[in-house]
Amino acid sequence: MARPVPHFEAVDLARVRAIFVRGGTHRALLKIPFRDRESKGTLCVVGQNPSDADEQRADKTVNYLERYVHAHLPEYGAMLMLNLYTRVDRHKAAGDVEHRQADRILRCAIRKHRDFLFVFGQVKNEGAYRFPERLEQLRPLFAGKRILQFDLGTSFPPHPGNARIIYRNLEVGVKAFSFGEAPGEP
Template identity: 30%
Template sequence: MTNNLSSSTLRIGRTVQHAPAVDMAAIQADFSPCRTWRYGLSLPFRERKGAMMTVFLKNPSSASELSADKTVRTASEYVWRNFPESGGVHILNLFALRGTDSKEVGKALLAKGAAHVVGPQNDKVIKTTLTASSGVIIAWGGHAGIPASAYDQRVCSCLELLVESGLPVWRNARKGSEKYPFHACYWAYQDALIPLS
């Protein structure tokens, strides 16, 4: 698959098929024209019409309208199994810059600044997506590979957006914290969620 990426983008890893529950024909992917940034990915489920849940991750990798990556596949399968009233899942990210290795994302942040890694349209898409969501599971994990101060600043900004949305927000109960919720790549489908306090 050709990603048509600009020369300034980071390495993009392998893809997997979207979860069987996802309606492939209805997927919506919000990329920048150069596909350097992915702002949002909406994955409606087959034969379900309810409001969609949002899973909030660190930064996008290879998932697109055509295929998933391991994290997106796990997140969508988790929502399908644990939220039977949900019509699908929206995927958002702290940083919209596409890159599989968070160390490369961190290097891009140091070289080009936080605004480049966050992405010029990211906050706008986050706010719009939250208005169309029934709830949010935060799952961005720790700052590994990204400078801690810049990462923590971005986490605080996104937590403020979540508070402003008024939506219920959960994180994985098995591991992590409100600041560094357990990354969705490592979820088990039976994991419980706890609300943010």
């Protein structure tokens, strides 16, 4: 388990909602509303695989994204953390990387929402995780959606742990993500 990190101060903690399945081993989603923006839209943030962040605590990635979205994307009243795979697995060592119920929840969330921020970094295979194939499998669901990524001049959507962000640099812009680019290439 990662070191506990508090949620950002502008998060409405009473309304944060996490959905875990299979005894907490898979996180299907983490809904994070902001206190001062109740009636605004939701930005879905898509990473590789989730941490154990929940209603009580965040992690470095979630906390950074809360701060970033609150500071730079005021049109959103909430974030919805989603992941290509749903297994809570910091070291990408687990074999049971997918769960049917969590996958249904993920697909429903993608269909329901319009705006996305991809933060999954370079997609490559790691253990049982087949990130390029999984992204390609989900790609049709993103047709017609507004998809952003951090603008660091890369063809892949950088993760907040990227050396040019390292969970601190909030002065990063965003740009449109294109499936035409090769997400696994630097």
